[in-house]
Amino acid sequence: MVVEWKFLDDGTMSVKTPALEGETILPKYIADVFKTKEIIRTQDITQNGYSVIDMPSLRENVRWGHLIMVVQLMHPFLQKVTGILEENDISVDQEELEIAEIVFAGHDVGHTDNSHQSEEILNYSHEKRTIDVFLGDGELGELLRSKYPKNKIEKVVQIITNIDIHQGDVPMEKLSPFLQLYAQLVSSGGDLDKVAYTMGDTTYAGVKSSLNPQKLLDSFGIGIDANGDYLLYWNEDGQRQLEILDIERFQNYRDIYFIPSAEIMRYMEPVMLELVEHEPDSVKSKLPTPFLNKIMANKSKSHVTTLSQELEMTDTPMNEAWAILSREAENSILRYLADLYSSRPDYHFFESYKEISEILAQLQEIFPGKDLSKTNSLFAVTSKCKLIKPTEDPWIQVGNGDLKKATEKEGCLIKPENFVRRRIFFNPELLRLELNMTKEQFAEYEFDLDWILDSLMPAEDEFQDKYVATPNNSMNMQDFIEFMKEHGFTYDGVKSEQNEDDYFDTAHLDLLQAGKIFRLRRTFDKSSSIKNFVNYKSLISDGEFSHRRSLKTKMKPDMTIDDVEDIIKHRSGETFELRNSPWLHVSTSRSKLYFSRNGKKIAVSWDDSLYNNKVIRENSDDIMLEFSSRGENSDRLILKGIQNIMKEQETNFKPFRGNKASRGAELTYQKKKLKETSAVESTIPNSSIGNEDELKCKFKEKDRQQVTRILHDVLASLGIVPSDEAVTKPQVDEYYDTPEYSFARKKESLRVRESKKKIIGTYKTPKTHSQSLTSRNEMNIQVHENSAQALIDGAKVQYGIDLPDNIGSVVQVENQRIKQNYSANGIDLEVVIDDVHNVDLKTGKRKHSDLGEFEIEFKGDVSPEEADKLMDSIYLEVLRKCTEKGIWIKKSEYSKYIDSLVDLGIVQDVQKMIGIDK
Numbered sequence: 037m038v039v040e041w042k043f044l045d046d047g048t049m050s051v052k053t054p055a056l057e058g059e060t061i062l063p064k065y066i067a068d069v070f071k072t073k074e075i076i077r078t079q080d081i082t083q084n085g086y087s088v089i090d091m092p093s094l095r096e097n098v099r100w101g102h103l104i105m106v107v108q109l110m111h112p113f114l115q116k117v118t119g120i121l122e123e124n125d126i127s128v129d130q131e132e133l134e135i136a137e138i139v140f141a142g143h144d145v146g147h148t149d150n151s152h153q154s155e156e157i158l159n160y161s162h163e164k165r166t167i168d169v170f171l172g173d174g175e176l177g178e179l180l181r182s183k184y185p186k187n188k189i190e191k192v193v194q195i196i197t198n199i200d201i202h203q204g205d206v207p208m209e210k211l212s213p214f215l216q217l218y219a220q221l222v223s224s225g226g227d228l229d230k231v232a233y234t235m236g237d238t239t240y241a242g243v244k245s246s247l248n249p250q251k252l253l254d255s256f257g258i259g260i261d262a263n264g265d266y267l268l269y270w271n272e273d274g275q276r277q278l279e280i281l282d283i284e285r286f287q288n289y290r291d292i293y294f295i296p297s298a299e300i301m302r303y304m305e306p307v308m309l310e311l312v313e314h315e316p317d318s319v320k321s322k323l324p325t326p327f328l329n330k331i332m333a334n335k336s337k338s339h340v341t342t343l344s345q346e347l348e349m350t351d352t353p354m355n356e357a358w359a360i361l362s363r364e365a366e367n368s369i370l371r372y373l374a375d376l377y378s379s380r381p382d383y384h385f386f387e388s389y390k391e392i393s394e395i396l397a398q399l400q401e402i403f404p405g406k407d408l409s410k411t412n413s414l415f416a417v418t419s420k421c422k423l424i425k426p427t428e429d430p431w432i433q434v435g436n437g438d439l440k441k442a443t444e445k446e447g448c449l450i451k452p453e454n455f456v457r458r459r460i461f462f463n464p465e466l467l468r469l470e471l472n473m474t475k476e477q478f479a480e481y482e483f484d485l486d487w488i489l490d491s492l493m494p495a496e497d498e499f500q501d502k503y504v505a506t507p508n509n510s511m512n513m514q515d516f517i518e519f520m521k522e523h524g525f526t527y528d529g530v531k532s533e534q535n536e537d538d539y540f541d542t543a544h545l546d547l548l549q550a551g552k553i554f555r556l557r558r559t560f561d562k563s564s565s566i567k568n569f570v571n572y573k574s575l576i577s578d579g580e581f582s583h584r585r586s587l588k589t590k591m592k593p594d595m596t597i598d599d600v601e602d603i604i605k606h607r608s609g610e611t612f613e614l615r616n617s618p619w620l621h622v623s624t625s626r627s628k629l630y631f632s633r634n635g636k637k638i639a640v641s642w643d644d645s646l647y648n649n650k651v652i653r654e655n656s657d658d659i660m661l662e663f664s665s666r667g668e669n670s671d672r673l674i675l676k677g678i679q680n681i682m683k684e685q686e687t688n689f690k691p692f693r694g695n696k697a698s699r700g701a702e703l704t705y706q707k708k709k710l711k712e713t714s715a716v717e718s719t720i721p722n723s724s725i726g727n728e729d730e731l732k733c734k735f736k737e738k739d740r741q742q743v744t745r746i747l748h749d750v751l752a753s754l755g756i757v758p759s760d761e762a763v764t765k766p767q768v769d770e771y772y773d774t775p776e777y778s779f780a781r782k783k784e785s786l787r788v789r790e791s792k793k794k795i796i797g798t799y800k801t802p803k804t805h806s807q808s809l810t811s812r813n814e815m816n817i818q819v820h821e822n823s824a825q826a827l828i829d830g831a832k833v834q835y836g837i838d839l840p841d842n843i844g845s846v847v848q849v850e851n852q853r854i855k856q857n858y859s860a861n862g863i864d865l866e867v868v869i870d871d872v873h874n875v876d877l878k879t880g881k882r883k884h885s886d887l888g889e890f891e892i893e894f895k896g897d898v899s900p901e902e903a904d905k906l907m908d909s910i911y912l913e914v915l916r917k918c919t920e921k922g923i924w925i926k927k928s929e930y931s932k933y934i935d936s937l938v939d940l941g942i943v944q945d946v947q948k949m950i951g952i953d954k
Contacts (some may be wrong), residue, residue: 039101043067053105053241056249058626060108064185065134069141070104072175078103078145079348084237085150086305089297089380097240099144099151106232108142110221112253113228120258126216128214128665135192136218140886143196143222143229145169148349149326157306157330158346159339163197178766195219217258225430225442225450226278228251228271237292242526243632245284252277259439259452261430269439278442279449285423289455296385300461303415304373309334311370312361322360324353342900352453366777369469382465386492389458390608392416392950394487399467402484406471412876413467420456460492480831499882501675502684503689504699505659511688514628515643520631523681528630528637534926535559535626536915539697544820545619546612553697558919573695600717620700621648622910625927636674639664646908647700655905656703660696661689666722730893731907732928733914734935739923744869745916746923747890749914752868754906755860769849770877771933772824774840777943785933786843788822795819797827798933799837847936849874857895860906864895874936895928 040052049067051060069075078099078202082088088095101679114137118128146165148154150207171175180189183300211219221228231247238245253276253738259267270278309331312320318489320328333341361374372379392414400408429441432448442450464485468478517527536558539693541547547554553573601614624645631638648655663678682689692699700879735743751757772786773779779786785800815835819826826842831837850873859864872885892910894903911927918925928935 038096041070041105043071044598051104051108051109053236054100056105056108056235058785060111062107062111062410066107066111066137066141068140068179069176072179073104074098074145074169074174074176074347075142077350078147080352081147081149082153082351083151083240083694085297085298086155086301087292087298089301089376090295091292092242093242095293097236099147103144104143106143106229107137107234108138109228109232110137111247113221113256114218115219116253117214117258117569118254122215122838126213129188129212131188131467132192132212132214135180135184135188136215138180138190139170139189139196140222140228142166142170145176149351149354150301150344153301153305153662154330154349157309157343158333158349159336159446160341160536163199165343165346167193167197167199171465174347187853191216193874196222197526198223198808202429213266217268218266218827223428224268225424226268226274226281227428230285231281232290234281235561237288238284239287239424241292242528245279246280247284251749251904257433267439269433275432275442275445275448276858281421282450286455289421289423290457294457296383297386298378298459299417299459300380300383301376303461304412306334306410308370308373311367311373312365313369314365315361315367319361319366320547321365322364323357326350326353327357330354334464345817349628359434371467372466373424373467379463383461383463384489385459385461387457388460388492390460390492392934395460395462395492397555402488403471403505411467412468413463413470416456416460416746417733418456420454424450439745454946462489463491470555481835484947501663502694503661503663503685503691505693506686506688506690509659509688511685513629517629519685520629522712525631525633528632528803531628532632533559534915535622535624537622537624537696537911539617539620539622540614541697542612542625543615548697548701550697551698553695555697556618602875606716612785617650619649619651619699621650621912621916622646622696622700623908625698635675637777638674638678638908639644639687641698645696645700646912647704648908649704650910651701652704653709654909655702656700656707657904658699658924659698659916660692669718714729724754730891731911733911733925734887734889734890734928735918735923735925737828737884737886737888740869740871742921742923743888743890743918743925746866746914746917750910750917751858753913756858756865757860759859759864760859762854765853765855767851767853769851769932770822770845771847771849771936772827772843773846773933774842775844777937780934780937780943783930785931786827786839787933788819788827791821795822797830798952799831799839801849845877846940847933847940848872848877848934849932849936851932861876863902865896866893867891870932872932872936876940876942881940882928883940885934887939 037052039054040050042050043051044061044067047064049062049070051062052058081093081099083097083099083102084094095797111660112900118133121128130230144162146167146169148158148160148165152162170180171177191211195211195218225227231249231252235245235249252270255271255277255580257269257271259269261267312323312331312797314336326345329341329345330349333339358376360375362371362378365374366373391572395414396408396411398411399411399414400406424443429443430450431439432442432445433439434445441540442448464478464482468475523529540554540556554569583915599604601612608775622645624643625938626644627642629640629642631640634833641660641664643660643662644657645660646655646657653807663675679691681690695720769787769789770789772788786797788795788797790796795817798814800814817834818829819828819830824845827843828839828841852871854869854871856867858867868891872889873882874885875882892907915925930938
């Protein structure tokens with residue numbers, strides 16, 4: 037998503053921008069502006085500064101593209117203004133028109149690196165620097181003076197910058213009618229600079245702007261006020277566009293310009309530049325000159341840098357400097373802060389008007405004897421702007437032809453309101469470095485710090501809508517993502533985690549009956565970080581959707597149930613007596629899916645859960661969807677809309693009003709009752725399509741020895757004993773797919789393996805929720821040779837399946853497998869631990885996989901219920917022991933084939949790959 041441009045042979049310029057449809061041809065006098073080095077440098081200046089840290093898509097949104105867009109917008113507007121004036125015998129000076137477009141095309145030429153961020157550091161506004169460029173001796177200044185009179189240039193530059201150059205303010209009566217109208221097109225409530233940056237910034241942020249420039253162009257007119265001055269006005273169609281502009285600007289200030297990374301750097305960049313001052317010359321000598329000049333400017337309280345120095349300040353030298361400092365700075369704090377993207381997640385932030393001194397006093401109690409008066413780990417940032425200034429209030433033509441100011445017109449949504457927000461930021465990792473503590477030393481204070489964070493974060497109101505899978509559900513997670521896209525939602529990404537929850541209650545399950553939950557949660561994500569939480573949720577109302585009050589706090593490993601009860605009493609004021617042991621354990625593989633639509637954001641938790649009711653000793657499983665929107669009551673509207681679209685999925689999901697505790701109770705008690713009232717026979721289907729009953733888990737290669745030891749210990753503790761010696765067997769699998777990887781996208785695989793002098797092709801389909809948790813369909817294809825044609829022919833003859841005729845071998849998986857047979861109460865199992873090398877057959881690249889895998893497979897007849905129960909026991913115990921040691925382990929979500937594609941770098945994002953063409 038970039039701006040396209042091309043200089044044409046006749047001297048004109050062809051441009052296309054993401055926010056506007058179609059191509060525009062700019063005349064030569066404008067095209068020449070974009071050939072000057074002062075304008076070309078804006079290709080290396082981001083429009084949105086440090087907001088790109090939190091929103092990387094904004095990195096392509098540079099000042100160069102904005103300047104092209106403003107002149108692309110302005111050109112037809114000025115043509116219309118000229119046409120109206122000339123139709124009424126009011127002449128337009130051609131030189132003034134050309135200067136007006138040229139100056140508007142370069143109105144942001146005075147920006148330096150990261151746009152507005154640097155103005156406070158340099159003690160000089162970009163408007164003043166723009167004047168210096170237009171009236172200076174550079175290429176742009178010389179271009180203007182070679183064609184136009186100096187007094188005309190100065191007059192337009194003063195209009196565009198709104199700064200007195202040297203001749204005093206230019207009153208409206210001294211401006212021509214054309215320039216009076218031009219002044220309103222560049223500075224008013226509906227000026228084209230605001231339109232361009234709002235549309236552009238919105239588009240690069242991944243949201244389609246609702247602004248329509250053509251409607252703006254069609255809806256403005258020209259009038260004369262009582263003083264004889266010319267003015268622009270808009271009809272009611274134009275009013276609607278200006279209202280959209282006002283709303284989208286508000287959203288952009290909230291979500292882009294005042295995004296946390298931008299606010300953090302507004303405070304931290306001067307701090308970091310001051311730290312660089314104290315680095316030794318051996319480090320500073322490696323830094324780019326423009327960065328050193330910025331350090332000099334930061335140190336001074338006045339404007340000390342020259343125009344030529346400032347024009348060299350673009351994003352690239354600054355980013356290079358931070359990269360050098362993140363590697364080579366002697367100060368460990370500076371090294372940490374200079375790694376802008378890695379340090380960003382360590383900041384906690386809260387909207388609060390609490391005094392910093394009050395929070396600092398709490399920190400001082402935690403760290404007595406430490407001087408925290410100069411800490412930069414805690415600070416507040418207040419962001420504010422006035423969306424419509426009194427001088428910018430646009431004129432609107434009402435039904436009888438009269439003109440009214442927009443803010444005074446009844447029913448108009450344009451209001452002269454301020455946007456004001458104060459955030460408190462706290463970075464514990466920065467505090468640790470300032471205190472010169474090791475991570476182990478600092479960990480002793482983690483619980484106390486979490487209490488401070490909890491005090492800044494009030495109890496949240498949680499609005500949820502929940503659905504559970506029906507017995508006939510055929511929708512998987514990727515199908516659901518595509519379903520949401522079809523209804524206008526943008527898929528923003530996924531975060532995966534594993535939650536192990538113990539639910540506590542009173543002896544008579546009073547909490548469960550009252551719609552409340554009390555749980556201890558252990559959660560870990562891909563980074564293997566382990567967190568323990570206490571959660572208490574109380575039901576407030578259960579109308580259109582679940583509305584709960586949620587309290588959450590971290591807990592120390594040595595806390596008792598009594599301690600936890602005291603926490604809840606302290607936070608909620610409620611008292612109850614809990615049993616000493618949990619009545620329910622829930623193991624959940626959670627994929628938190630993020631969506632947005634029309635500026636509203638929701639999270640959908642796709643939870644694949646195993647329930648273990650310890651009271652009746654019964655297990656069950658389930659898929660639950662939780663749609664959540666927090667905070668503002670207006671956010672409930674999006675949940676109401678989701679209720680309507682989820683009616684289309686009645687065969688797959690049904691609404692659910694409870695919580696996981698009530699769902700676990702419902703499923704496990706139903707299962708127990710079913711067992712007590714009927715005898716259920718499990719039969720193994722006799723089919724050419726077999727079932728593969730197995731548990732597969734991935735772990736990091738570096739943890740191979742520890743995981744192997746834990747697995748063997750767990751098997752022994754469950755009475756599962758080896759029945760022979762372990763043997764190592766090599767295995768080579770060659771995987772086939774289409775050039776578009778269509779099998780991988782559907783989570784299928786097609787492989788060829790040579791076994792006991794036989795060549796066997798195997799086609800595997802994904803698991804479905806209607807099957808056993810450990811089962812998936814597979815079919816063996818007897819082939820006489822390892823070739824695509826043999827697979828195609830075999831699948832057709834043996835199963836009537838038409839494989840694509842363009843399949844070919846893509847990867848080879850070389851596996852050293854350690855196999856051993858085990859027995860558990862008459863049930864035979866095979867345990868396999870894999871060490872894998874992957875080969876890209878297209879490029880020849882060979883790589884030792886970053887992940888190892890173990891498999892446990894049933895070798896005899898066993899019912900799905902028995903299989904699940906035993907596999908669950910093994911998995912949960914292995915998971916518990918690995919978690920205690922900080923070892924990452926997870927059930928295998930994808931086949932060895934898909935894993936090999938990721939490991940070799942053939943695909944970067946599995947979730948995106950498997951959803952390309954559902």
